[in-house]
Amino acid sequence: MSSTFLNKSASKSKSPYEVVVIGAGVQGLSIAQELTNRGYRVAIIARDLPEDLHSAAFASPWAGADWAPFAVTPAERARDTFTFHKFGDLSKQYPGLVSPARWNIYWKDENHTGDDWHKDLVPDFQLLDRSEIPKHLNYGQSYTSYKINTPLYLAHLANTLRSAGVPIIRHRLSSLDEAYSILGPVDLVVNATALGSRTLLGVQDSKVFPARGQTVLVRAPRVKEGYSLKEPLRTDGQRTYIIPRPGVEDHVILGGTFIKDDWDTQPRPETAERILKDAFAICPELSQTDSWEGIEVISHNVGLRPCREGGLRLELEERTVGEGKAGLLGPERGKIGKGRKVAVLHAYGIGPAGYQSSLGVADEAAGKVDEWFTARGISRL
The missing domain is CATH 3.40.50.720 (NAD(P)-binding Rossmann-like Domain)
Incomplete structure (x- = not known):
């Protein structure tokens, strides 16, 4: 106006x-x-x-986005729980905006299981059998959560x-x-x-500070489930996650980075390559070939998360x-x-x-x- x-x-x-x-x-x-x-x-x-x-x-507009259980305090968990239930209602009304999907969470260290506060909230929570986990990782869990077309x-x-x-x-x-x-x-x-x-x-x-997030938007018709590594941030600020978006475009967000006080909004080629390689390692179905280079890239994205x-x-x-x-x-x-x-x-x-x-x-x-x-x-x- x-x-x-x-x-x-x-x-x-x-x-x-x-x-x-x-x-x-x-x-x-x-x-x-x-x-x-x-x-x-x-x-x-x-x-x-x-x-x-x-x-x-x-x-x-740059978020993945999904519902993921990383809340720590009681107040954070209460807000996330409320939103989780509301997303359930929205997924029935507007499945092109919000829809349920299976999530697969992996980690290497037996002691890095974290706090599974969400296990009685999310449907289908289970620990994964070793045969369901990528070879270079050791432990995993899965559950049903929600993905959002931001x-x-x-x-x-x-x-x-x-x-x-x-x-x-x-x-x-x-x-x-x-x-x-x-x-x-x-x-x-x-x-x-x-x-x-x-x-x-x-x-x-x-x-208030920015946390630089770089992701890659790809097209991957075979990928309908979400994936994430439940590990501490690497020294380069990177953590691997794969979030399919609702809708008919078969779009998937691959991530990503979390770099405090970095205001740079230009995609970095070396970061993009690491994202694609790491995502392919846990989900080869992303690619149309037997290599990460066969992933169909739509765009490289950078957004600044508003942290405090x-x-x-x-x-x-x-x-x-x-x-x-x-x-x-x-x-x-x-x-x-x-x-x-x-x-x-x-x-x-x-x-x-x-x-x-x-x-x-x-x-x-x-x-x-x-x-x-x-x-x-x-x-x-």
């Missing part, structure tokens, strides 16, 4: 919206959807829109929101303060700006718009109601768990919004 739309909205003495979400990645869209489902009038403002599939600084999933969320009357507006905010007035005065903003939270004036969270020291920040903070800092944090169009008491719900720093926790995070975030409006007796539209 145009700046004309923004200017007209900002000129109103009362906003037509109760909540403004900043950020249109999977987290921002999921939270906006849950708030809309609960009856809130929501608008989204973002630098990158869901259709911007080639913006490397916008992590959501570009289509983002488009689905965006289309659903737009159909419900939620505007998704392209605009680069100069500060957090601006979000409270640009569409007319609102009392609550959801900050889902991911890596943007590192530099957004009014947030500037130094704990200490993990996800899901926290409601009360603040005052423009108080004493108008020169730095409040441009003219962000000064409506200067000194006004407002709140921001921060929801960023999820790292590699964006999709698999998204619906659980959205439910928890919406609960915090409900509590804040109720406790303050703020009249809703």
